Amino acid sequence: MKDHHLKAWLRLVETGSIRAAARSLHLSQAAITKAVKELEEDLDAPLVVRSSRGVTLTECGHQLTSRARMAQAQLALARQDIRELQGGNSARVAVAVTPMAFLSVLPEVMRSFRLSMPLADVTIDEGLMPMVLPALREGAVDFAVAAPVRESIGSDFSFEPLLDLDTMLACRRGHPLENATQWSELLECEWLMYLSPGSQHTHFLENIREAGLARPRRIIKVNTFGVGWNLLTRSDALLTCPAGMLKTAPYGDQVSRIPLAMSLPPITLGILTLRDNPLSLAATRFAELFRRAIRSDARLA
Known part of the structure; x- marks a missing residue:
């Protein structure tokens, strides 16, 4: 062949x-x-x-x-690495970034990356799980900064955990159930969820079932942060998300944390790659900058 x-x-x-x-x-x-x-x-x-x-x-x-x-993607990376080592300016990197990361550390990471590789061709996609796994398999992105459920993503992926994030149940400011404490009070609400194998919301529903609690009756499946957040802040729909959103301007001013009398499972933010597929030199540099920024950003603590 x-x-x-x-x-x-x-x-x-x-x-x-x-x-x-x-x-x-x-x-x-x-x-x-x-x-x-x-x-x-x-x-x-x-x-x-x-x-x-x-x-x-x-x-x-x-x-x-x-x-x-x-295979073709890996050959392209090899050619790119060799040209870069020879002093060329043809470096390319594509990364998928989960909303909590692109709303917090991405600008800092991008500034630092541009200092070392000012002419690199950079592509940044939204890193929600419904899109991440197919993109990694097809070579459309080099790696993802994501928060998958590790047990659900399959053996063909490798996940490097970086930071555990507290989660919350969010609603818009002034929501009629803003101060609800019981699960039963929320079952008739619309719930916004990113549902796919390996997603945190899929795992959340599994945890609800295992705890013997009733599943929310009305779920709107969304695949982008923009759609989900727009519905969250302009309707009475609910969304589970990282609690760090409350520290991230201007988003923290738009929502409230519902004080449920039950804990929500934390999520783990990290770097997701296709197993046994080495990163290019440019992607390796980009990933290292994400590692440093995520571990030091107070909004993610």
Whole structure:
């Protein structure tokens, strides 16, 4: 299996047909067909089903696609590292950052990173769990500053814990249940939750079930911080989140902590990576800056 095989395969997947893949790579259709056939022979497995409408991936084809993208991403990192060592300015880094981190330490981390790598190409995505795991698997981000439930993320990921965070049940200022203390008082409220495998809200619901408590009856599933926070502050919906939000301007002025007579499980903030996938030099520097900032920021204590 060679690099040109993987490039031809990934372009076939992206375009959906041999003709389009060939045109995109400025190759003949015969060359793309040969590359796919050689891959199938090398792997001893069918990768596509051909029809008049194009090609459809088999289960083996989907698996190859995932691994091929990772392999190409790692080769790109190797080229980038070598150019950087040779004095080039083509460093790239992509990171997903959970809201509590991007609202607190991200500006400081970004300033420090720019001092050492002023010309690096930086991409920052929102680091909520519904998006983080697929992005890491596909190589779209190098690492994530996130708060997953470690038991739920799978053996293909590696998590480095940095700091435990206290959590709270938040509501808007002036909410009619702002001073509620009993779980039963809150069951009829709307609850905002980021639900996906490995997310803290999924774990929260599991804890509620194990404690023998009734599950909230109305849940709005959200996938971005902006949507969740907007609904929290402009409606009567509730949200569990890090208590450090109360120390983070201007967000702390918009919400109250409901004084529940029960404890909420803390969350652990850390660095999440795809196991056995080494970071580029640029990503390694970026991750180290996050480590230092998270461990020293009073808003996260």
